[in-house]
Amino acid sequence: MRGSSLATRLFLSATAWVVVILLITGVILSSVYRNATERAFDRRLNLYLRTLIAEVATPDEPPEQQFQSLGEPLFELPLSGWYWQIVRTDEKAETKASRSLWDKKLPKLEDIGAELTPAGIRLGYVNGPEGQDLRVVERPVDLGADGKFLVSVAGDASEIFDEIRAFDYYLGGTFAALGIVLLLTTIFQVRFGLAPLKRISESIADIRSGRAERLEGQFPVEIAPLARETNALIDANREIVERARTHVGNLAHAIKTPLSVIVNEASAHTVDPFASKVLEQAFVMRDQVAHHLERARIAARVTIVGTVTEVAPAIEALRRTMEKIHRDRAVTIAVKADPQAKFRGERQDLEEMAGNLVDNACKWASSQVSIEVRAESPAEPGTGPRLRIIVDDDGRGLSAAERAQVSRRGQRLDESKPGSGLGLSIVVDLAGLYGGSLALGDAPIGGLRAELVLPGI
Known part of the structure; x- marks a missing residue:
């Protein structure tokens, strides 16, 4: 059983x-x-x-x-x-x-x-x-x-x-009919009695998928305390997340201000080797602090229940932004997005992950970048729908060793390209927090393919 x-x-x-x-x-x-x-x-x-x-x-x-x-x-x-x-x-x-x-x-x-x-x-x-x-x-x-x-x-x-045989016959028939009636009554009572629990289960599923924010409706007096405590738990979770965000913002401000002072003082004495070394390490510290604060911010935000983002509008807005940023390179960005695709998470996290991938593709592409968004059904029983974002470019591509290197924090293959080397590592970390993944491969148009898999709905 x-x-x-x-x-x-x-x-x-x-x-x-x-x-x-x-x-x-x-x-x-x-x-x-x-x-x-x-x-x-x-x-x-x-x-x-x-x-x-x-x-x-x-x-x-x-x-x-x-x-x-x-x-x-x-x-x-x-x-x-x-x-x-x-x-x-x-x-x-x-x-x-x-x-x-x-x-x-x-x-x-x-x-x-x-x-x-x-x-x-x-x-x-x-x-x-x-x-x-x-x-x-x-x-x-x-x-x-x-x-x-x-x-x-x-x-x-x-x-x-x-006489006994006739009595047993009628008794058996009567009890069989009575048993059927009792079983039908039991089925009705079980279904009717457990219906509120089924409603709560469906409502919680709606909250997790983003279709609702709280348990709504009237429940029997035996179930009402469960609904109230569940709603209280959801509210407490949101309050904890908001406090975590506030603390992260305060910590970012407290750390970035002294670092900015150090950078400014060291920049005023660039002829001094000691000042140059301090400036170099201050930049490393700033990047590391930004990375870990970003991870903390993302982890706090991922714990929010019931956030859903429409993918196609976010990708289209990202395309327009990237075309403006890279218009001097004349890169064409083609988008093929399933209008039904949805991301189980916050829009700014989706924009950060997809934006890093598209920005990286635009930096290395010769002339074109392709973005495809797919909504996929559950692959196995017990798993949820998946969202797949594929970003291709027609650049030179990467070898297997180079793909492994660029996924590590702060690793850059070409110092002439702008950036801190944290983009792909942030994508990997953020996708992992959402239960997703990032895979790099060869694009059909000749360059690098980045496949981002995230929870869908």
């Missing part, structure tokens, strides 16, 4: 309990009905038994009229399944039996180990003539000087079994 939904587990658990309860109840009711049927049958047999004992105790009637008061025609029908038998157990050893018994004899319950009840009778089942199942009641009678007798009455037990 691992990995199954809560609704499935509740339904299976309820089904198991319903089946167990119905089975136990059915067995108990069947047993109670069997006992009740046997008791009713035994009362009938006991009535005949007492009548026979009365006949034995008053033998004054003529033989042809004896035992006529039973009033049961089946005792006259041969091998009908209804029999009586009177056996004298003293020295005379006489036997009288119903006409239905024909020339057969009833087995003695005493011989099969049946014990006397407190009422002085024995009860049990035996095999009668013609292999019939008989329910027998017998009683020893001591009339003193008139003799000792064993009086037995047997009835066809198929009446008991047929």
Whole structure:
């Protein structure tokens, strides 16, 4: 059952309990009905038994009229399944039996180990003539000087079994119908009862994907505290992110101001080797501080839940900006963007990553740069949609070793090109924080291809 939904587990658990309860109840009711049927049958047999004992105790009637008061025609029908038998157990050893018994004899319950009840009778089942199942009641009678007798009455037990079988049949049908009704009721209750949890799950998914900012709507009183606490958690997360941004900005200002003073003082004494060295290291410190502050700023921003950016407008704005920046090189930038593509993150982060890639491509391109944006479905179950941004240029391209080098922070292949060497490393770091990646390869138009993969929606 691992990995199954809560609704499935509740339904299976309820089904198991319903089946167990119905089975136990059915067995108990069947047993109670069997006992009740046997008791009713035994009362009938006991009535005949007492009548026979009365006949034995008053033998004054003529033989042809004896035992006529039973009033049961089946005792006259041969091998009908209804029999009586009177056996004298003293020295005379006489036997009288119903006409239905024909020339057969009833087995003695005493011989099969049946014990006397407190009422002085024995009860049990035996095999009668013609292999019939008989329910027998017998009683020893001591009339003193008139003799000792064993009086037995047997009835066809198929009446008991047929009654029980019919009851079990109707009981099974009734319980089957009741079980189906209970299971349908359980399905309805599970679906209806868990519907608010499903709404909360869908609302949280909307928040993560950026379609909503909070859990909205009315929830049952049992679920409302969960919705309130979830909204409070989202608000607390945003407050933490905002505080982190403020601290990062304050730290940037506190560090950059002293560095600017150092750079200005060292620039005034460039003829001094010591001042030149200080100026060189100050520039390195400034780049390093800018890089790590940028990482801290990005990490804080990535934790915001529910931010979504339209990709096509951002890329189009980036194209216009880059064409203006690099118009002296006459580089043509072609864009092919899926209008449905969306980035699960902030626009300024998308612009920073794509901007670094496009700016780098424009610096190295001979005449053209191509930007393609694709929205891709989940590659595997459990993964989300992906956004793929491909930037190609027709420059000289890079070897495998050069590709590995330019991805490291501060590494530049050509010092004549402007920049600090931090662009691609920032893209790699930022993409990694979003759960994405950057891959460099060969472009079909002859230069370098940069493939940026990011979470989509």
